[in-house]
Amino acid sequence: MAMARDDKLKQIEDEAEELLQHFVRDLSGLPRCEETYYDSAFPNMVRREGTPRRRRLFRRLFLSNAPRVDGKGHILTESASWSRAG
Amino acid sequence: MAYRGSTTWRKLEAIRSGELSAVENVELFLERLRELNPKLNAFIDVRHEKSIRQARSVDRQIRAGKVGKLSGLCVAVKANINVKGFTISCASKTLSNYVAPYDAEVIRRIKREQGVIIGITNMDEFACGTTGCRSFYGPTLNPRAEGRVPGGSSSGSAVAVAAELCDLALGSDTGGSIRAPACWCGVVGLKPTYGLVPRQGLIDLAMSLDQIGPLAPDPYGAALLLEVIAGYNPGEVTTLNVLLNGFSSNVDGDIDGFRIGLAKQYEELCNPRIYSKVIEVLNLLERSFDVEVVEVSLPSIEKALSAYYIIVSAEFYSATRRFDGRRYGFKIEDVCLDEVLRRIVRGSYVTRREYRGRFYEKALQVRTIVKREFLRAFEKCDVIVGPTMPTFPPKLGEELSPLEEYSLDVFTIPANLAGICAGTVPIGVVDGVPVGLQVQAPHLHEIRVFNLMQAVSSLVKWVG
Numbered sequence: 001m002a003m004a005r006d007d008k009l010k011q012i013e014d015e016a017e018e019l020l021q022h023f024v025r026d027l028s029g030l031p032r033c034e035e036t037y038y039d040s041a042f043p044n045m046v047r048r049e050g051t052p053r054r055r056r057l058f059r060r061l062f063l064s065n066a067p068r069v070d071g072k073g074h075i076l077t078e079s080a081s082w083s084r085a086g
Numbered sequence: 087m088a089y090r091g092s093t094t095w096r097k098l099e100a101i102r103s104g105e106l107s108a109v110e111n112v113e114l115f116l117e118r119l120r121e122l123n124p125k126l127n128a129f130i131d132v133r134h135e136k137s138i139r140q141a142r143s144v145d146r147q148i149r150a151g152k153v154g155k156l157s158g159l160c161v162a163v164k165a166n167i168n169v170k171g172f173t174i175s176c177a178s179k180t181l182s183n184y185v186a187p188y189d190a191e192v193i194r195r196i197k198r199e200q201g202v203i204i205g206i207t208n209m210d211e212f213a214c215g216t217t218g219c220r221s222f223y224g225p226t227l228n229p230r231a232e233g234r235v236p237g238g239s240s241s242g243s244a245v246a247v248a249a250e251l252c253d254l255a256l257g258s259d260t261g262g263s264i265r266a267p268a269c270w271c272g273v274v275g276l277k278p279t280y281g282l283v284p285r286q287g288l289i290d291l292a293m294s295l296d297q298i299g300p301l302a303p304d305p306y307g308a309a310l311l312l313e314v315i316a317g318y319n320p321g322e323v324t325t326l327n328v329l330l331n332g333f334s335s336n337v338d339g340d341i342d343g344f345r346i347g348l349a350k351q352y353e354e355l356c357n358p359r360i361y362s363k364v365i366e367v368l369n370l371l372e373r374s375f376d377v378e379v380v381e382v383s384l385p386s387i388e389k390a391l392s393a394y395y396i397i398v399s400a401e402f403y404s405a406t407r408r409f410d411g412r413r414y415g416f417k418i419e420d421v422c423l424d425e426v427l428r429r430i431v432r433g434s435y436v437t438r439r440e441y442r443g444r445f446y447e448k449a450l451q452v453r454t455i456v457k458r459e460f461l462r463a464f465e466k467c468d469v470i471v472g473p474t475m476p477t478f479p480p481k482l483g484e485e486l487s488p489l490e491e492y493s494l495d496v497f498t499i500p501a502n503l504a505g506i507c508a509g510t511v512p513i514g515v516v517d518g519v520p521v522g523l524q525v526q527a528p529h530l531h532e533i534r535v536f537n538l539m540q541a542v543s544s545l546v547k548w549v550g
Contacts, residue, residue: 008427009427009431009434012424012427012428012431013431015428015488016428016432016435017435018427018490019432020396020435020445021157021443022489023395023449024392024444024448026388026389026391026392026447027389027393027452028331030386030389030448030451030452030455031455032451033455034451034454035447035450035453035454035456036154036454036457037294038294039280039281039505039529051132055154058187058188061170061188063186064185064186064187064414065183065184065185065413066414067412067414073419074159075411075412077413
């Protein structure tokens with residue numbers, strides 16, 4: 001199973017490079033101009049001020065999605081497993 | 087004056103007049119859903135009691151004289167928009183055990199206007215797909231073109247509307263994900279101007295392109311749902327602070343005086359039978375209204391495709407870094423399907439410092455070029471129309487290479503890159519498959535799109 005996934009990943013990596021080369025070839029020869037990141041010309045940069053609201057139910061619901069939680073409401077994670085590859 | 091003959095209008099009137107209660111409405115849909123959903127696979131999370139409870143509350147409010155804009159209409163929601171208490175999985179194993187702890191801003195607005203959430207719809211995993219077949223929960227089936235894909239990524243939402251499993255639906259559109267399935271399922275869909283609808287609570291595919299939008303059986307329904315969800319959200323940096331005059335009350339199909347642009351590049355890229363249907367409808371519009379069809383040019387629409395897939399890969403890679411399986415769900419790379427992995431891998435290349443100028447910057451420059459081309463084209467016309475999709479939907483099980491699948495988006499992507507609004511409306515059936523007309527208008531001119539769609543709907547009698 002793990003082997004099949006590795007083979008698949010290798011195939012996808014090869015395909016990814018090939019596709020990107022295709023895209024780059026397609027975009028070559030176009031005139032240089034400025035870049036557009038977001039379309040909003042006038043972004044709303046200021047959030048409304050107010051007093052923070054504590055939503056106890058939200059915390060409970062959020063923790064119910066966590067893989068492991070201790071009795072004090074902390075999420076328990078395996079940093080070693082998480083940091084492995086990717 | 088709003089168009090009063092539509093399916094949505096009649097349903098609203100029935101509920102408001104007491105002829106039909108909100109509870110009866112939801113129960114009718116739930117019964118139909120029990121019968122049809124096992125085959126169509128449009129919904130992936132339905133909670134009967136929750137929906138009925140919400141409908142009861144709407145009935146109480148209506149009896150007390152409080153009538154919201156949606157008044158008990160049932161709304162289906164794509165599985166990438168947070169609805170409290172429902173599993174919002176993005177049709178991926180990654181989030182298959184994630185129950186939303188909050189409502190997205192658009193859902194709060196729908197509930198405030200008495201919309202009833204009927205369930206969560208299937209989609210291509212993390213919105214990565216054009217067919218509706220790339221879901222952890224299996225493919226969605228097209229009720230109006232048997233044996234063919236429904237289109238994606240908002241496949242379940244389009245199918246739910248087409249099969250009359252809901253009144254209205256929400257989808258999200260990054261490069262055509264509302265318009266493609268709406269077109270191939272024969273319903274109305276709209277991608278709003280970027281920034282018109284809040285994205286807070288949407289699990290994003292590409293944050294600079296995504297927009298939540300409506301799918302409906304008719305232009306009036308789409309306008310009504312857009313009216314409810316659109317508008318400034320102070321907590322969100324990309325929403326536009328603009329004055330909105332109401333969409334639904336202005337959908338009257340009055341297009342006299344319109345100059346309708348047709349890009350000359352469309353014909354070459356489109357299946358000739360689909361293109362002929364588009365020309366047929368344009369001729370009909372010219373004969374029936376005081377409109378003029380003018381030729382415009384969008385020379386970079388093919389380049390837009392390549393630029394789009396570079397930008398999407400970069401933004402998707404960034405957006406998915408939080409799916410590490412630590413706080414919720416599973417680590418995405420361990421469990422996702424091929425297309426999602428393909429985009430993540432491509433994104434990791436595109437975002438490397440040494441490749442930045444070669445890929446990402448170039449793609450962002452193309453975005454500027456596409457935007458300028460639209461601005462120039464709109465100097466000559468009020469709307470630009472053309473086919474929504476270049477081909478008929480592929481047959482179920484038909485293998486497409488990634489490039490073949492990406493090229494299906496060639497007509498829808500430019501509107502996302504330019505940030506303008508674009509909708510699709512059914513114009514008939516060719517070989518038993520629905521065909522759609524795409525209507526694009528400048529930023530914040532959704533009403534032009536709705537009115538042209540309404541005019542088309544009044545001329546083309548759709549038999550679903």
